[in-house]
Amino acid sequence: MGEIKLTDVKKSFGALAVLKDIDLHIKDGEFVVFVGPSGCGKSTLLRTIAGLEKVSGGEIAIDGKRVNEVTAADRGLAMVFQSYALYPHMSVRQNLAFGLENSNMPKAEITERINEAARMLEIEAYMDRRPGQLSGGQRQRVAIGRAIVRRPTAFLLDEPLSNLDAELRVSTRAELAALHARLGSTMIYVTHDQVEAMTLAHRIVVMRAGKIEQVGTPLELYNEPANRFVAGFIGAPHMNFLGADVLAVSAGAATLSFSRGYRADLQIGKAKLHVGEKVTVGVRPQHLVVSDDPQHPAVKIYLVEALGSETVVHGDLGGEKVLAVLPGQQKLNAGDTVHFDLSKPVLHVFDDNGLRLFTHPGSGA
Amino acid sequence: MAPVNAVMRIIDVPLRRLQKATGIGGMATFFLAPNMLIFGIFVLLPLVINFVYSMTGGTAFFLSERDFIGGEQYSRLFQCQNYLDPMSCQEDAFWTAVGNTFWFVVLQVSLMILTALITALILNRELAARSFWRAVFFFPVLLSPVVVGLIWKWILQRQGLLNFGLYQFGMDPYTWLTDRNWTFAATIGVSLWAHMGFYALIILAGLQAIPKDLYEAAEMDGTKPARVFWRITLPLLAPNLLVVVVLALIKSVQVFDEIYVLTGGGPGTSTLFLTQYIYETGFASALRNPGLAAAASILMGGVLVVLTLIQLGIGKRGENKGKR
Numbered sequence: 282m283g284e285i286k287l288t289d290v291k292k293s294f295g296a297l298a299v300l301k302d303i304d305l306h307i308k309d310g311e312f313v314v315f316v317g318p319s320g321c322g323k324s325t326l327l328r329t330i331a332g333l334e335k336v337s338g339g340e341i342a343i344d345g346k347r348v349n350e351v352t353a354a355d356r357g358l359a360m361v362f363q364s365y366a367l368y369p370h371m372s373v374r375q376n377l378a379f380g381l382e383n384s385n386m387p388k389a390e391i392t393e394r395i396n397e398a399a400r401m402l403e404i405e406a407y408m409d410r411r412p413g414q415l416s417g418g419q420r421q422r423v424a425i426g427r428a429i430v431r432r433p434t435a436f437l438l439d440e441p442l443s444n445l446d447a448e449l450r451v452s453t454r455a456e457l458a459a460l461h462a463r464l465g466s467t468m469i470y471v472t473h474d475q476v477e478a479m480t481l482a483h484r485i486v487v488m489r490a491g492k493i494e495q496v497g498t499p500l501e502l503y504n505e506p507a508n509r510f511v512a513g514f515i516g517a518p519h520m521n522f523l524g525a526d527v528l529a530v531s532a533g534a535a536t537l538s539f540s541r542g543y544r545a546d547l548q549i550g551k552a553k554l555h556v557g558e559k560v561t562v563g564v565r566p567q568h569l570v571v572s573d574d575p576q577h578p579a580v581k582i583y584l585v586e587a588l589g590s591e592t593v594v595h596g597d598l599g600g601e602k603v604l605a606v607l608p609g610q611q612k613l614n615a616g617d618t619v620h621f622d623l624s625k626p627v628l629h630v631f632d633d634n635g636l637r638l639f640t641h642p643g644s645g646a
Numbered sequence: 647m648a649p650v651n652a653v654m655r656i657i658d659v660p661l662r663r664l665q666k667a668t669g670i671g672g673m674a675t676f677f678l679a680p681n682m683l684i685f686g687i688f689v690l691l692p693l694v695i696n697f698v699y700s701m702t703g704g705t706a707f708f709l710s711e712r713d714f715i716g717g718e719q720y721s722r723l724f725q726c727q728n729y730l731d732p733m734s735c736q737e738d739a740f741w742t743a744v745g746n747t748f749w750f751v752v753l754q755v756s757l758m759i760l761t762a763l764i765t766a767l768i769l770n771r772e773l774a775a776r777s778f779w780r781a782v783f784f785f786p787v788l789l790s791p792v793v794v795g796l797i798w799k800w801i802l803q804r805q806g807l808l809n810f811g812l813y814q815f816g817m818d819p820y821t822w823l824t825d826r827n828w829t830f831a832a833t834i835g836v837s838l839w840a841h842m843g844f845y846a847l848i849i850l851a852g853l854q855a856i857p858k859d860l861y862e863a864a865e866m867d868g869t870k871p872a873r874v875f876w877r878i879t880l881p882l883l884a885p886n887l888l889v890v891v892v893l894a895l896i897k898s899v900q901v902f903d904e905i906y907v908l909t910g911g912g913p914g915t916s917t918l919f920l921t922q923y924i925y926e927t928g929f930a931s932a933l934r935n936p937g938l939a940a941a942a943s944i945l946m947g948g949v950l951v952v953l954t955l956i957q958l959g960i961g962k963r964g965e966n967k968g969k970r
């Protein structure tokens with residue numbers, strides 16, 4: 282079992298409030314990813330769950346039992362550190378055994394667990410080497426192995442892939458997902474990389490400045506971001522944001538006016554809009570479509586990145602920066618002007634406070 | 647930057663010429679020469695001269711006025727009926743000094759490592775006014791040895807601070823510095839006090855270089871503090887401890903100034919150490935014998951070289967087995 286429940290968790294370092302009222306329910310066997318910009322408190326949250334930091338308020342419960350006062354060792358969790366934290370003077374085998382020896386486990390069982398983990402992670406060939414004699418990827422596996430042998434109720438992983446090169450990161454990511462499927466234990470994974478979050482998570486917890494901004498499946502966050510921050514953080518490249526005024530509102534529809542007076546008609550569903558209200562319209566770079574109609578907003582291109590499979594266009598729409606990812610290889614150059622039809626793509630509309638009011642479903646490409 | 651560039655241009659011209667003339671390898675020699683010269687004049691040359699002195703006899707200071715006598719000074723030092731009994735030797739003071747120095751080194755170095763390690767471990771914890779305590783323990787290191795000797799003489803002498811304190815508490819004063827055992831203990835205590843901060847600092851640096859997350863990993867595994875110390879802290883501290891042992895040992899064998907000021911080698915010869923023997927034999931005694939002093943110092947240097955080589959050998963082996 283590995284159900285973790287956080288209620289109103291707070292953490293301060295002196296006067297600095299790092300975590301503010303965190304409420305979160307992680308189900309047994311779930312793969313949850315904490316994501317957010319650097320310094321938002323992800324590691325701190327993970328470390329309070331681990332028991333390496335004491336909470337300043339609120340409650341942490343594992344499998345229904347309050348663990349605030351329980352030591353890190355007795356919470357039954359295992360942590361994989363960003364730096365791996367392998368003991369440099371011990372062999373891989375000794376590193377794996379060290380934690381088990383603390384609990385007076387019989388030698389035979391220690392050996393069995395180590396061998397099983399070594400097989401699973403394919404680290405058998407270098408069990409007698411020291412961490413200093415291993416590559417980054419190998420060390421990473423040993424660090425995960427050290428967590429596995431403890432058979433924890435949940436794994437806590439703090440940016441475990443951040444020290445690997447890009448290629449290894451992608452392959453290890455896939456292996457981690459497979460490992461989770463095989464072990465079936467709860468995993469909490471911290472990263473600042475939203476791609477890692479999207480590919481690994483059952484549910485993503487988006488954090489900012491010590492607060493949870495939104496919790497949801499990767500596609501929920503992508504399709505229905507709760508606010509401008511989540512919309513901008515999830516998805517690569519980042520969503521474009523354009524300022525707009527509400528010109529007219531009728532039942533289920535509204536007309537927005539963008540800079541330079543460009544207009545678009547949006548379906549607003551049941552959302553309430555007022556004429557004259559200022560809103561922000563978010564559109565993903567992949568959703569923008571080029572139009573031949575010169576009535577549509579003009580974008581002056583200042584940079585074209587041809588990636589072969591797609592073409593990334595950096596441009597300027599009435600003073601606001603926009604980025605478009607167009608399919609295939611486009612015959613466009615810096616200095617050209619293109620027109621984007623703003624009623625066709627999915628548009629997320631946010632109010633003054635950044636909260637999402639509604640999403641215009643668009644009409645596709 | 648302009649003045650820097652101007653200076654560089656001026657230096658540049660002759661250096662380029664020189665390099666053309668001597669080649670790249672010659673430049674290395676050119677840059678190393680000043681250092682080598684200083685090392686040669688102030689270290690290597692005296693060493694050689696000292697060796698020559700040890701082969702000569704008489705009381706004259708100038709080498710030209712001294713007679714060559716070969717290994718006679720050495721055989722005089724080793725002239726003994728029974729090496730375990732200094733009194734049976736011709737140079738009984740030498741062997742007394744050797745014995746005293748041996749016990750001093752054994753006790754002082756082991757206590758030094760122990761106290762420095764404990765102090766560093768304490769100073770490495772989260773404690774109130776940590777910087778203050780670090781400064782307090784390091785402060786005696788900054789004192790001149792003579793000052794150290796005088797401070798402790800002032801405390802330990804018959805009408806000193808310690809006896810004054812005892813008197814205040816209604817206890818009998820004691821003549822600490824005329825008691826052989828107390829005085830010997832005092833020499834160890836004072837030299838610990840005077841140098842411990844330095845070694846604690848080296849160990850503290852080693853402790854701080856151990857990554858915090860190793861301890862957190864151990865904490866997650868429920869490792870008991872004693873096991874953390876023996877299995878994590880101590881092995882990772884080994885390189886620093888080796889440095890401490892080497893330095894402490896060398897310094898301990900050479901012990902002289904603060905003890906000389908404090909006890910003058912007494913009472914009797916109970917705190918007479920090798921360096922003091924060498925100093926008195928060569929310079930201070932009525933019947934000075936520079937040749938004998940030189941021979942004794944060559945022997946002492948030889949012992950230090952052997953000790954250091956052994957320790958470096960141990961260190962190398964540990965390193966090869968170890969991390970990288």
Ligand SMILES: Nc1ncnc2c1ncn2[C@@H]1O[C@H](COP(=O)(O)OP(=O)(O)O)[C@@H](O)[C@H]1O
Binds near residue numbers: 299317320321322323
């Ligand atoms: N031990 C600590 N003492 C004081 N401030 C800390 C400590 N640990 C973290 N912080 C602060 O808490 C904030 C969140 O840190 P962290 O949880 O490491 O962020 P993240 O992992 O999201 O990058 C940062 O502003 C950091 O400076």
Ligand SMILES: [Mg+2]
Binds near residue numbers: 323324325
């Ligand atoms: Mg972090």
